[in-house]
């Protein structure tokens with residue numbers, strides 16, 4: 040398995056500092072949850088790691104198996120085995136889901152090692168089945184006209200087919216009804232093995248009833264302020280975030 044190390048990460052957007060020194064290490068085989076109130080920088084963390092141009096890293100490092108991720112081009116990050124499911128996946132007009140998936144798989148596998156069309160179709164059909172996704176979706180343009188739930192299922196479809204080393208899933212549970220939530224969780228749990236590490240960003244504890252994290256981290260005001268086991272998520276569900284602010288003397 041791979042290891043993603045985030046060390047003292049500071050990130051600014053338009054000269055405003057959003058992340059103020061984040062430390063997190065995710066190893067293959069581990070599921071980590073990052074929770075926290077809205078606006079505390081959870082999505083900023085995900086976008087900065089994946090190399091979104093708007094996010095300026097002013098200090099700190101991100102290493103994948105010791106390699107500097109921040110020095111890599113965005114497509115190199117994917118090739119190295121990083122995967123990001125965004126909170127708001129974008130629509131890609133003119134590119135079908137199936138074409139997008141196939142070229143993503145091939146980008147990850149590298150030149151000379153492309154997946155055959157037959158094997159691709161076989162793998163895609165089996166993943167579509169597993170996730171209970173209508174086969175027609177593969178021929179529609181990526182995310183165009185997809186409902187919120189379809190977009191999230193599609194992210195999990197990508198995850199199953201790309202088999203990344205480390206995945207960062209930003210609010211993969213938002214807007215899902217209970218059936219979709221179960222399917223999305225089933226997909227993520229299917230990947231659980233020593234060669235897969237996952238950072239699950241979520242505002243609510245609900246998803247963690249289906250995916251048991253090894254570690255739970257609370258982010259506030261651009262920092263990880265508290266870490267614990269699954270019981271920490273349960274307490275947040277019951278009591279909210281106020282007690283942490285009081286305990287740590289954090290002002291709004």
Ligand code: ADP
Pocket residue numbers: 052053057075076077078079080081082083084093
């Ligand atoms: P979370 O995901 O925890 O809700 P975000 O990372 O989305 O938080 O946002 C953290 C802070 O950064 C917020 O104050 C938000 O307004 C600001 N921010 C995030 N993205 C942008 C952006 N693209 N441009 C300007 N400000 C942003």
Ligand code: MG
Pocket residue numbers: 081082083126210
């Ligand atoms: Mg967010």
Ligand code: MG
Pocket residue numbers: 123124125128194197
């Ligand atoms: Mg994606």
